Amino acid sequence: MSKTIAIGLQDFRKIREQNTFYVDKTKLIKEWWESRDDVTLITRPRRFGKTLTMSMIEQFFSIKYSECSQIFEGLYIWSDKEFQKLQGTYPVISLTFSDVKETSYEQMRKKICEIIVDLYNDNDFLLNGDILNDREKEYFRKVSAEMEDYEITIALRRLSGYLFKYYGKKTIILLDEYDTPMQESFVGDYWDEFTAFTRSLFNATFKNNPYLERAIMTGITRISKESIFSDLNNLEIVTTTSSKYDEMFGFTEAEVDVALKEYDLWDRKAEVKRWYDGFTFGEKKELYNPWSIINFLDKKKVGPYWTNTSSNRLVRKVIQEGTKQVKETFETLLLGGSISTAIDEQIIYNQLNLDEGAIWSLLLASGYLKVKGQSIHEGDYGQWKHVYELEITNYEVKVMFHDMVRDWFAYSASNYNEFIRALLQDDLKAMNIYMNRISASTFSYFDTGRKPSESEPERFYHGFVLGLIVELANRYELTSNRESGFGRYDVMLVPKNHEDDAVILEFKVQDMDDERELSDTVQAAIRQINEKNYAASLIQKGIPDNKIRKYGFAFQGKKVLIGSESK
Known part of the structure; x- marks a missing residue:
């Protein structure tokens, strides 16, 4: 009997305990851990399993889940005896910015502060006994949205230090959807204020943190180093054009084929491929977005599931308000053609109104465009640049773009x-x-x-x-x-x-x-x-x-x- 399809379930433990549909991606745990990278930033389009992946990593490493090893039994990672010994052995701080979508800087800052407050509440057992001294306990109790910036931006570093004192092991930090508030700050016109705050928070947490074991950040875009990562020289960046972890997000064609057969939908293969295939990560082609596949398996009919899960507000804005050249280029894409452009995967948000290439870089990172081909050309002053041939990813995205134009x-x-x-x-x-x-x-x-x-x-x-x-x-x-x-x-x-x-x-x-x-x-x-x-x-x-x-x-x-x- 086929497993139940659970729509929107992003808690790894629930998926495993309820025995719902799941494609094994635990190989990522092994690949990431053996890479020994200090801080890893992985960018993938939305609804590509980033949140579920972070839940999986947290529940594998966190001491809080040391009694839950059974949820990994039968999966790829559990076939390695050495990794079985790692399960449930590290303090983990896990947070997400996925819901941080406020319309002003002050509200955005307070929302992030409240997320940090929740982390302190979850770890208030640290106040018991004499593990923390009186001054540390005083700071612990004072953490709030009303704190000064210089106090709140070191809060995650201090919490990892408190966990180190308690467990005797450095902390793994997981930050999901790190760039969601960045996009909102650009649309809401408070980019400079917010990036200054974020830069201080990230530097204290990921750069100047002696209690950090390793960290992963996920998001849709790679924000330019000058904006928020200026001092992070320990950052491993994995974008959509990188081959690293290329099969760990999204479904491969082989995985989709297995699912279609399991749910007696094999005769719909060509239809599913037309609608949902087309994503490319690194050298890996023919990747499908998981959200649409899961919805198709559940509802047994095609539709714009992935593109309908968000307002696509930033994409709409940059094309709608774009120059004549932007609209002419978009026209070529809409008519089924391809464009050739230099791509800088470091998105400089405050350049989106000025740099046409930044717009196509954004659409590529967001999954709306795919790489058809690439070449290297010598640019000005002897510098070499990557030129990518881009086209609309698949029919689902084309439907979304058509609806977007009608909405204008x-x-x-x-x-x-x-x-x-x-x-x-x-x-x-x-x-x-x-x-x-x-x-x-x-x-x-x-x-x-x-x-x-x-x-x-x-x-x-x-x-x-x-x-x-x-x-x-x-x-x-x-x-x-x-x-x-x-x-x-x-x-x-x-x-x-x-x-x-x-x-x-x-x-x-x-x-x-x-x-x-x-x-x-x-x-x-x-x-x-x-x-x-x-x-x-x-x-x-x-x-x-x-x-x-x-x-x-x-x-x-x-x-x-x-x-x-x-x-």
């Missing part, structure tokens, strides 16, 4: 749908009415966010083009900024059905020096379509001139005027 127009969904209908019917009057309504209600959503401006409509209309891709993909092949004739057109819709017209759209911002009226700008746009012969590629495809519609879009702030060659 949620405030004017009816107007957007009416505009699409008017465009298909060549109803110029209706196109103008609905396009201006869309612009008025959604323009600011495509701006920079921090310094909104109505002088750069490129952010809006390139977001608008992405919306066209999503809505018309079944009826048209849509491209933009491609060469045709003697220039590069803005948007071209090539019909998949010969009965439909082809469409060329050209966008222009009004030049007040040369164009007194928006109508002048419209005519300039249409004139450019004709003078540059943008229709050439359509004619080469066999589309007659009378089946090609040409529209000029003129922008003045949020105001839009659309005209056509014949009207």
Whole structure:
């Protein structure tokens, strides 16, 4: 009989004692311990088993679980007699920042302080007897959210010291989802304050801690060393492009095959592979995200399980507010293409508004993009750089991106749908009415966010083009900024059905020096379509001139005027 599927269960002991579905990843314990690394940072996309892995490691090493060795029996790690002797022999401090998502620095700081307070409460047995002296006991009792920064940032180091005095052994420290509050601080605009606090906390805990045996941190991204790890020269970093522990997070294809057979779903293999395969860690390809696989095994139908478990707020923000170049590159991905870009896996959050490469690095680390290929090129000043070819990871992520683009127009969904209908019917009057309504209600959503401006409509209309891709993909092949004739057109819709017209759209911002009226700008746009012969590629495809519609879009702030060659 197949084991019960437990959705969202992240406590290793519960999974084993309740005999629910589990894929053995205990080999990580052996590989990590034998590596002898002081502090290990492992980055993986969310819902890839990081929290369950930390629970597994805690319950293997912690003295608190010394009487629970049976939960490891029958697993890979228990086949090694030497590791059986290690189980339950170390003091362990385990904490998670997964729920630290406050909207202000002060609230974020208090939340982390309360997590540390809970750790002290869990270990209040240390106050018994004479293990701690009076001064240590006084500090122990004073730990609270109201403490000064200099006091709270050394709290984890001091707790590991107290545990050392009690057990006579150095402490293993496990920090899960270390970067969740980092992402929130960037979105909430208190990045500098929070990183200063975190830098002090991490240095005291992981660098200047004589009572630390070893430590593991997990997260989605590798925050730049300059931001929070400036003094940690003992840090082993394992990112999604690293081969170390490549099979220890996520499910391999072989593991998925075993599960599909166990649950009588083998005939759905191709469907599951299309939706959920595609993740790559190091040289290991064909990895699946566990959350979607477990949900599929339970519900027996495909769906966007992994992508629906989070608001994807940061990803939405950096693309939605991104520059023209960001949206054009994203368009290539959305159309099923790949992009080549240099990747710096050190995410500098306060550069996300300035550095396009940082955005694709973020999407790669988060699991939304995968590595298709890579090469090494000589850059400026003789420096060599890794260039990666990236594409959307799988169909589930593509569905998420399509939904994300639709959400951009949620405030004017009816107007957007009416505009699409008017465009298909060549109803110029209706196109103008609905396009201006869309612009008025959604323009600011495509701006920079921090310094909104109505002088750069490129952010809006390139977001608008992405919306066209999503809505018309079944009826048209849509491209933009491609060469045709003697220039590069803005948007071209090539019909998949010969009965439909082809469409060329050209966008222009009004030049007040040369164009007194928006109508002048419209005519300039249409004139450019004709003078540059943008229709050439359509004619080469066999589309007659009378089946090609040409529209000029003129922008003045949020105001839009659309005209056509014949009207």
